[in-house]
Amino acid sequence: MTAEKDTVLDMTDLTQSPEADSPEAHSPDDEPNDAAGYYADGTPLIDKKTPTGPIDERWENRKFNARLAAPANRRNLSVIIVGTGLAGASAAATLGEAGYVVKSFCYQDSPRRAHSIAAQGGINAAKNYKGDGDSVHRLFYDTVKGGDYRSRESNVDRLAEISRNIIDQCVAQGVPFAREYGGLLDNRSFGGVQVSRTFYARGQTGQQLLIGAYQALERQVAAGTVETFTRHEMLELVMVDGKARGIIARDMVTGEIETHLADVVVLASGGYGNVYFLSTNAMGCNVTATWRAHRKGAYMANPCYTQIHPTCIPVSGEHQSKLTLMSESLRNDGRIWVPKNREDCDKDPRDIPEDDRDYYLERIYPAFGNLVPRDIASRQAKNVCDEGRGVGPLVGDFRRGVYLDFTEAIERMGKEAVEEKYGNLFDMYAQITGEDPYEVPMRIYPAVHYVMGGLWVDYDLQSTIPGLFVTGEANFSDHGANRLGASALMQGLGDGYFVLPNTVRDYLADGPFEKIDEDHPDVVAARAAVEQRINKLLTINGDRSVDSFHRELGHIMWEYCGMERTAEGLRKGIDLIRSLREEFWRNVKVLGSAESLNQSLEKAGRVADFFELGELMCIDALHRRESCGGHFRAESQTEDGEALRDDEHYSYVAAWEFSDDGEPPVLHQEHLVYTAIEMKQRSYK
């Protein structure tokens, strides 16, 4: 269990030679895998960093065995951190405090704008302040179960353990969590769990936590340990001698292509939900940082695992640029329905008699009703809309929306009580739609919200590229196939404040590393590749805007790699993506110059990477012929239409290795072993 110096190299060696006919290749009953031909089988992937022993001692042991870096040496060790969300800002602040030389990058104009800020609900922590039977083990248990047994148990246990430190840290920083009259912290239960372990700051928990981390980061900037680079976008990873040694970034204001070198690169660049064009992500969220690293050898794990949130405000027209989430607490009191008859769909909902309404969740799932898990609520909404019973404006050929009706709640609780509980959400809805939800039922529709997939990392959060660490939503590690509510904030901060500082230190203990300069041939090549790509995008001079390509890609992804996936649809999706990508590189129109702020150029680079990611997502979804968590394969369902997991064949992390352009990706499987929890099939009927 001692951290060996050559562990990292060992692992890379282990996984470098793909073997097409590996005995580990899985397909049910030895039929060819649905995705046969789209990928190659590789050797299994083993996370050598995971400590063994009793689960609740693993993190303690790992910390003890992580080597130390003398304070005097830290001044000579440098870290680049891409992204300033919860994961990135907390890591930058903590590593800065430790005395390393830290450079922090974000594409926004300030680190405080990262999209963690938009998280509404709360943050879980196993504090058991309510004395309702919560514990580290229970949080661990709920998280693994919520992830449908597709996460790595050691990571999840560590997350549950450090969740308690996160709250302490945030309170000390001045995060104004909700409190009770006695002055102690308030908790609520969230996402269907039976204990109250969620700490919150009204509906703006993400904002308050991010500002805490941002302030800690700015404190280090003032102390001179962290330098921030705002309006900078990472466009390439610099690798020298097989190790991550820096990044190529574009100054988005001057257009200058800059080289930044360091001993460690941390990617905290968030999720890639924007591959769907419409999502609850921010406009700028992208996959470029992680995809560039993937192309250089970092494996991408479980890319198809996408969380689709059921209670978002529906699309209002073709011009829509993003979707807005409303807290799913609305489902506690609102009733979801659509008209029974298609011809009622454009009527005023108040004129549709009770008998002509289909409260479909209550009908199909009488036990859970409107409180079924996110993925079920989302999928059923799509089903009724596909049947032509959706409501709201026609977008394309469909009405994409279902009613979330508070009429009964208002009758039962009174308007004031409803306002007290949901007033801010109702206001937000009215602001966006122009409709008064107290009078007319709200319309909701599912939207892409979070991606559980991301770059594969070991227990130390190190990717398959030595010296490249990945944290927060950008990695795949803790949420399995579905993420529990209020766990994303916990993971981002846990990784940044408490995990990385230990594991990065262990890696840096090998330092000081060989000095490299900007003239190193590998650095020059990385930089040249970036310049060439920008130049290419600016000179295609075709007919179509970047946004039109992005919108079309998003449509393909939503249609074929969305809530419900079929082998046939995924194959079609892959074909469509490939031809769209081909057209993109032939027909995109990017105006302006490379030497100034050029938002079309920024978007073009991101969309180019989304094409490649989208294809891999479809291949991943195609190869995984099981339904688990947020991933529903129509071919794998029970007789009554529920998700059917296939533990026998798919209890592994699918880690994809990039092959050359045009070559199929290579699948490496990391088998999931559960020693502290028993695998169970879920049921909500």
Place this chain on the structure above:
Amino acid sequence: MAVSGLIFIAFVFTHMYGNLKAFSGHDAYNTYADHLRSVGEPVLPREGLLWLIRAALVGSLVVHVYCAVVLWHRAAKARTTRYVMKRNIASTLSSRMMRWGGVTLLLFVVWHLLNFTIGKVNVKGGATNDPYNLLVDSFDTWWLTVLYLIAMAALGMHLRHGVWSAAQTLGLTNNAAARRNANALGVLVAVVIAGGFSLVPIFVLAGVITK
């Protein structure tokens, strides 16, 4: 700025109160004027207290104007490219008139001192060594009264925002109720002082106060 402003408020309030003596007639008014010079005797020489007050006022004026100039200058430097279109949505006219209103008041004070204190100009050519008669002669002149009333409007507006702003600057308005109260006090002080000052000129012009 707030402190010097509060000194002015104390001064103008007292001044306004003194002016109202005009309603008590010639002798009461002149006795009051003389008393201002003799108050504090014999500890202080004649006009001693008056000069102390004058010194304090001049000091406050220097501070007040200096702060105003600094703020004005900073505001000008803070936005050298102006908006093509800018709307004010919440601010009172008083708050936006503080600077030009202040300049108006400064010019007025100069004239006022020339009129009644330093130059003692009697536009009707009458006696200048009798404060009451000088007052009545002055305000019996319609354009002088109009001039004074305009100045009092400027003073009222300056006080209305000034009182509230001083409360903010001194950190006394830490909640919504305190803010409401400070604003109400601003209006009250403005009405009482500017209104009180205006009574004498109006009543002189109307012929109620006569020699």
Place this chain on the structure above:
Amino acid sequence: MKVTLKIWRQADAASKGAMHTYEVDEVSPDMSFLEMLDVLNERLNAQGEEPIAFDSDCREGICGMCGLMINGEAHGPEVTTTCQLHMRTFKDGDTITIEPWRSDAFPVVKDLCVDRGALDRIIQSGGYISVNTGAAPDAHAVPVPKDKADRAFDVATCIGCGACVAACPNGSASLFVGAKVTHLGELPQGQAERDRRVVNMIGQHDHEGFGGCTNIGECTAACPKEIPLDVISRLNWDLHAALRHGK
């Protein structure tokens, strides 16, 4: 509906800018204001004219990245962020003037984008509580009265968009500074650095070239998060206290 837009265009910080007029038709009332600009940009792109640069990110009113002066009002005529403003606020045939935030402390980067790094530097000067990671006591070690915690939260909702500066006739950022000083000053955790914080943050504010506050109140009216003017009073109170304590 159809609208006429008068938009400030400026190639970069060094260039001179000017207003340009564009017409946009087929505007749907359900569009957000920024989606309307997206539509215009798509058209400009098709015509071979470089699209208009403007900032936005979350488009749900929380990141603070967007911010336009719309018809002379910061974030437009509603109390919300620019991204949450919808075209139904306007009428068919309206002429809408769109400018960047105007403040010398926020230099124009391009068209409608400005550099708000000054606000980050103000935070760097003291807008934090110094606590190293892992050094925190248990979260329940210090109870915080609910009213104080609530007030801290209310003012901590500031999104750092800069609308207060844009709307202030003096170009002051006092509302921004006051919000942070009040947020941290209300909490027991923030007391140790309270004096130092206010002195340093105001010093940095002035150094950045923001104007001085004359308590006009345009800032709070423009603030999409409705940060009250009390925070400026609190800022002043804390400053006087710090000066009394010899800081």
